[in-house]
Amino acid sequence: MRDNHYYQDGGHLGFEDYCENELTKHGGYRRVRDLLSAKKVVDTLPEELRVKITKPSQTRSLLKLVKTPDKMLPLKKYVL
Numbered sequence: 659m660r661d662n663h664y665y666q667d668g669g670h671l672g673f674e675d676y677c678e679n680e681l682t683k684h685g686g687y688r689r690v691r692d693l694l695s696a697k698k699v700v701d702t703l704p705e706e707l708r709v710k711i712t713k714p715s716q717t718r719s720l721l722k723l724v725k726t727p728d729k730m731l732p733l734k735k736y737v738l
Contacts, residue, residue, distance in 0.1 A: 698724050 665676035681690050696714035702724050703711070711717060 695721055695724075 660673040665673050665680075668676065668680065670676040670679065677690070681687070685692075693714055696711075696717040699717035699720045700708055700711050703720075
């Protein structure tokens with residue numbers, strides 16, 4: 659969003675302006691933090707598991723493992 663300057667498509671002067679005006683309308687900074695955390699989890703998962711995540715709430719139980727990705731390796735054996 660920031661790196662590609664997509665916020666300018668909505669007429670925002672800067673990324674900070676976009677965050678304050680748009681993202682707070684949709685759950686505030688807590689929602690933004692939750693979505694960023696979900697992305698970290700998905701990025702840490704093995705490729706086979708990434709496609710199984712369809713909504714941010716599915717990542718909450720795995721969030722603690724993001725700091726230790728080596729603990730997530732045993733999850734591969736559960737991929738169907």
